[in-house]
Amino acid sequence: MKTTHLLLAASALAMSAGAASALDLTLVSWGGAYQQSQLKAYAEPYMAMHPDVNIIWDESSAEAVAKLRAMNEAGNLTWDLVDVTVSDSMRLCDEGLARPIDGATELAPAPDGTSADDDFGATRVNECFVPQIVYSTTFGYRTDLVGDTPPTSVCDVFDLAKYPGKRSLQKRPIDNVEWALYCDGVANDDIYDVLSTDEGVARAFAKLDTIKDQVVWWTAGAETPQLLADGEVVMGSTFNGRLFSAIAEQNQPIAMLWDRQSFDIDGWIVPAGLSAEKEAAVMDFLMFATDTQRLADQAKYISYGPARASSAPLVGKHEVLGIDMAPHMPTDPANATNVQIYDYGWWADHRDDIDAKFQAWLAQ
């Protein structure tokens, strides 16, 4: 009697699991409001058009490189499409873990016939990478904790006398060392030349030392908005979309400090070694999800700039709030007056070295 029950339950499980597998596509992304915008702009319309496709999300983009390497070694690939940053896409492409994508045949051209490669322009940094959005890492501050003169420059982050209190910075050297050197008087064009020397790196850490005991280090994009909402920090760096969400959607007393925002690009890679059936399904989804209209649609849900030039004029209003999204884009001319150009190539060469020095400096 008991055994029959068990068998029944086991077969019920087998059937429920089997029925769900019409065609599951596992998309890997970053979670939060960003993944929600991808769900609304790409996945939901696509699933409405293709009822036989079921899209499942895995919020593991932060470990994309490590996990894809492990999956490759174990011969057990469970991801179909992975959202990564530019630097991760370079590593994955170099190691052969990501599949090259032909811009002429596998991506949709712009409505006016411009080829996808030309439409993406400089954002398509390598043949494996299909860019989606341009975002920036920038500062937000509590409007009620900065007195009558709100900060206007990134160097105000380093000014403890004028703006006392804690500030949050990302727990990595990228951006932080560039900001430190810029505020230590290094000219924009010389920052990477200075950083290429040991003295330059030491100089950046010396500048960061001046605020080190007032810094809260964050690793997840949600931390700075939470710390700002709590009033635990006066100002903090994070992704501009997270700040937009806290300011416009959650009505927190926070304002943007666009000065020296640091641009980065996020996009898809297709893991190498998918089965033919999966690969065909993924490539079909990818062509749909990165066309001009879909990238413009994404901007209705989050304030990240579409990576295609042809999408920019189509950016409209926020889906729920109905406010114009263009002034909240990091690429808007009013916001992009003083931008930090993040040099991928330089960081690809120096990342390991400066990461080690940064960790040692943190532990001091």
Add this chain to the structure above:
Amino acid sequence: MSIKTVNIPTPSLTGFTLPINAAAGALLGYLVGTAKHNPLPGVVLGALFAAALAFVLIRFAPSRAAGRIAGAVITGVLGAVLSGVAGLVFGGIVGLVLSWLAYWLHSSDYRASVPVYATKGDVLWHNTFRLICGLIFFFLIAPIVVVIPLSFNAEDFFTFTPAMLALDPEGYSLKHYQDFLTNPDWLRPLKNSFIIAPFATIISVSLGTLAAIGLSQSHVPGRRAIMAVLISPMIVPLIISATGMFFFYSRLGVFLEDTLHFSKDLSGYIKVILAHAVLGIPFVIITVTATLVGFDRSLTRAAANMGAGPVRTFFKVQMPLILPGVISGGLFAFITSFDEVVVVLFVGSAVQKTLPWQMFIGLREQISPTILAVATILVAISIALLATLEMLRRRSERLRGMSPT
């Protein structure tokens, strides 16, 4: 022989009750003062107020019930004047505590549970001990309790907003519970957890019970070594087990899919269920082994003597007697699987995402209070589960005539 009643003298009002009450008031005043960024005036005002309240109550309200209500009303009104609805509620609670303390001290109730011959030091130690116990209890329970009000936050942050602190209904909402119960991001993991945990429990309980019974036989060679191997998943750091399991179960998955032609989803569930069963087995072995210590071996021999085979003996004689151990082992195995996040992150794919996995992601990427709503629901379920078990245990004790009372 005559019985002497000892009259405990009423303690001195000015030398005993008022100072202690003032100290309690100072502590509460410090907490309120800190919240208002003025700790020192808070201490002074709190001490004065508590002493005055105790004095007035004891002098003019000999009836304890009336006095306590009066104390709560006075403090509550004062709180309401200072800071509205929240002040009324907090003030009422503070009034109840302070007036209780005043009567407790003044009527000598504080020595009610110590023998009459106890010295002052004994009484002091007895009550200090109770205070320490209370503080330990608070230390254990506070981190769990603080989650509950935050889960009703109307905003998307882990913060007590000013509206919440003022007990303004606007500051509270059920939207995080609604999100949990309607959002597929949460419903799918919930379903997965309720698929994976019961199957892992069934496997752990069956294998663990068999192993415990086998290992309790004195003629099994190398019992201790086998036991150590079986317990090892509990002792080896989980991250190490998880790394090994990742590669082991990857191969198993390839075999299931390519040779047996299972679907990828089904093989994924099988991998996670087996991995969780491995983690649950040690708990079952330990609890069942502990129960077997009290099991009378002569019963199995008696059953054999009467012609019952080993299987029949097991189900009719041994199993009913060790059932409490099996059930509590099963409960531990269930909770292990239901709480587990490390192994499932390695072994599972997104299709098998469980509730703890989703909570982990939510905490890392989003800091969404939906996690707190889920946590509150899980706490409620755990309490209900433990209460049910305890009731069942008492019932079976009563049936067996072993009632502790």
